Amino acid sequence: MIQPALLLLLLAAMSSPVFGTEISVLEGTSVTLVCSYLGDRKLETCWGRTCGTFQCTDPMEDQSKYKINSEVGTVNLTILNLKPADSVSYCCRVYVPGWFNDLKQFYSLRVVKACGRDLLYGVDFRGNNIEYQPLKTENASRCRQECTKKDNCPFFTFVGEKADIIDNRNKCFLMASTGKITVQPLEHATSGYSLRHCSGKVTYSTKKYNLVLEMKNWTESQVYCRQHYTNLSNIHTEQDWKEVQSTLSHFNGGVWIGLHRDKPNPDEMWRWSDGEDFMFFNWKTGYGGQNNHDCTISYSSQWMTVGCTAVYQYMCQRVQPGNGTTEKEYELMPGPKTQKDAETDCKKINGRELASICNQKEQEAFDEVTTGNTWIGLENDKLWKWSNGEPFHQWKNNMGDGNCVQLDSDRKWTLKDCSSQSAFLCYGDERPLNTTGDLTTPVTPKTTSHTSTGPPSIKTSTTTPPTLLRTTTTEQSTTSTPTTTNGQSTTSPTTTTNGKSSTATPTTTNGQSTTSPPTTTNGQSTTSPPTTTNGQSTTSPPTTTNGQSITSPPTTTNGQSTTPPTSTSSGQLTSSCPTSPDRKPTSSPSSTTSPLHPDYLHYFNESRSWINALKFCKSHHSNLVHITNQTVQTDLTQLLANVELACGGVWIGLERSIFEWSAPWLWTSGDVDKVVKYSEWHSCFPLNPMNYHCGKMVRVDNGELKWLDASCHQELTFICQGAL
Structure with a gap:
């Protein structure tokens, strides 16, 4: 008590x-x-x-x-x-x-x-x-x-x-x-x-998976999943794997999952599509502790290698599946024993293993019940592995070459060229595609920085290959006959409206077929015709007003076709460029999201003080953006590429204590990334260490975005990160 x-x-x-x-x-x-x-x-x-x-x-x-x-x-x-x-x-x-x-x-x-x-x-x-x-x-x-x-x-x-x-x-x-x-x-x-009242338990909810029968490369698949669900599939537990098998029970083909790496290097880290490392390491110094020992203890929330014949207390664990959940519970054993004896003793009780720590959340739960040097089950046998086989995996013996992972027909994890076309597996609940600024996408902590050897860039394609029908949630699905142009067959995407599926007719222009996507208006699907300019076909996006969709015609200038930005009324968020920060908007702030790095970043064009911007983000269950790695910085650069920032800049989630002029800069989160490690400070930083306690981002002459300190009372536009 x-x-x-x-x-x-x-x-x-x-x-x-x-x-x-x-x-x-x-x-x-x-x-x-x-x-x-x-x-x-x-x-x-x-x-x-x-x-x-x-x-x-x-x-x-x-x-x-x-x-x-x-x-x-x-x-x-x-x-x-x-x-x-x-x-x-x-x-x-x-x-x-x-x-x-x-x-x-x-x-x-x-x-x-x-x-x-x-x-x-x-x-x-x-x-x-x-x-x-x-x-x-x-x-x-x-x-x-x-x-x-x-x-x-x-x-x-x-x-x-x-x-x-x-x-x-x-x-x-x-x-x-x-x-x-x-x-x-x-x-x-x-x-x-004190952690004396903590439980040492971690609970995982079983994910919901969705099979998408469209042929895309790995990057296109990830973008699609982020737009329509949560992300390309992550698989962490046995319960997740059972759910995957159930989802694929009537499909025999291969599917992309969210596991990938950037380069074909054996030492390159594998990561899931949400940025989490496949194999979590928490070494105190260097990879593997750099002291040529093959067994591991957890010491002061970090790991170090020691000789396997040393004696320490040890931690056992139980992993118990529940109703839609998986719970891992740590149990400290006073010992002392050698590592092998500790492993044997844990297994004396059915279902118990020497402990593994597969992410930071588990490290924190582990620390709740231990008070000293404690054996964990990490062993070095040419590669560092957990004695209990975690993290969950289904690697194929002959894995092949490639930087992206596909579940093959035998349901083994196989390496494939990321540019290959495949069906794919998303996770999360289905939601409408974000076309009018509706910010309902869950947080995506990181995206992959793609190289020529990693996952490929997204192709500017508006058609669906004819080999598979697009999945729908209705009882009827109708696919249009593919159009053949210069020997290539192209199928228009299917749109579902009021239980019926209809397909827009593709337009052929100088040998290229382009389909304008249908728009749903009051339960009816309508398609805006594309405009042909110098052999290129461009479709103008719809405008949503009071639930009705109206298409604005594109404008042709010097032989190039340009589409007006989407606008909305009735208080809906818009993805158009923001107004000048000096102007005071008379309605709710507008939000801009990046088209390729979808909805975990949101730029708002209303000028507010730092604390009011933070309160706005938190009132929408998000936060001012935390730029904890190069990937987020790159995504922000892309998000703001077409935004004309005022010279004052834009608020980000940096702050420091008002009580010490040399206080460290922190992110506003309460997680492990709170302390600023990655940084992009401006060459003029700090401007005023005595009086400036909030962080903003400005665009420098070469177009890069850099960080500066600022007065928290200054009113700037701002960027939220998370599900709004």
Whole structure:
């Protein structure tokens, strides 16, 4: 049972609205948010979910839930008995005489259950030290393990090696609560909670798979899946594999799955279409630890190799399928044993194995139940492999050549040339194609940077090969007769409307056949005819107005056919280019999405402050964009290729603490990619380290996008990342 604690969050009254990091608090505790301001007299203040333009909105009025204590210089909001519903933003407004002088302090609360897994960077927890002297540890994860060992240690703070006070460097402060915890920003500090109340379990939901009987190369298949479902198929568990087999039970051909690599190098990492590595590694130093040992222990949330005859405690695991789920549960065995003896002992109970760690989520669950050097089942036998055979795979003995993976007719994973044409397997629920800016696509963390040897680029093709019928969700499907042009046969795509399937007639132009896709309007399907210009056929996209589809004719200029951008009314999002950021839109903000890297990135053409842009994204279940690798940067470059950015730039999800001018830059997420590792800073960075605490992206002379610091009050357009 978690004892309620008073969590005191001390916020200084500064002009920037950013505190620096979202802080997790445990369910069942109480939290006091302290809003402070300078001066010797009491000012009018308010607390609300938002600060509004002139006054707080959605104020804290429930006196059984919220307590407000106002004094000279401070106004405290106490939230009692925290529940998940309290995981929202809070704003303190201090009314300062004069125009636009009010101080606003924003805070984002995240309420978690008994297990608080987050490491809070740049945050110092204050309490009563339970040790006479702080412990010396290597990192915050090791400090957390030390706290977890102690029954009377609910939370901790680790101070890094760059701390100003030399005596505090690499020190671990284990603390007990007397009913109050003070939390304050501190550079080079990392804080968190004991894992004693965590379960050591990871649960996976079985995916839903969809067979698409269209012949496409690997890249085209991935794009199609992202547009119509979630992504090209990932297969992680036995339950996933059973679902795949069931989906393909009446189909004998080969299908693309989402596994691929960039180059035909044996050391090249295989990745799934969502960017997750097929084989997860978490080495402390270098690949394989670089010390010529063949067995592995997990140590302070990282791995190192050791001699297999050494003795350590060990971790067993059970993998149990459920109703639409798979659960992996870790069980710590005190040992000590050699690696082989540990593996044998785990297997004494049916269904148990020496533990594997296949992703960061599993590493965190593993750390919840271990407090020291612990055997895991990773062994080196020419290649590093898990003793229990994970991750799940069905590689063919003679795998072949290629950089993309296909399930062959024997349902084995076979390497194929990525430019080969094949049916393919998507996962996720089916949804309409995004043609009017409807932002309903789930998050796609990464896309593949294709090279000449990796997955091919997308062909500008608008036709479907005649060899297979396109799958529909209706009972009737009608495919038009293919048109033969210069010896090539082309079939128009099928559109389903009100249970009937109709096909548009292709147009032949100088030996090339092009089909204009039908548009669905009030349950009826209509096709806009293509326009022929200098032997090229161009189809204008439809305009959607109050549920009716109207096609704008293309414009011919100097022999080139140009199509007007899609426009919408009735408050629907549009994919047209944004208006000038200096203009104030009178309707909901418009969004631009990339046509080839679909809907995980959304550019909005409304100018807002950084915090208001963040709140807009979060209110739509997304976040300001996190650029954690080159792939996301490349996708953003493509997204904004035809967008004329104002000289001020565009907001991204970078922030840093307002309390330290040298505080590190962080992403607004609460995951492992929070700390900035990959970067594209502008050569002029930083512009103002004393007063600029938010991050934006600007276009430089050569067209590249670079990052800069900026005032959080500046109003810019912004980019959300995620499912809106």
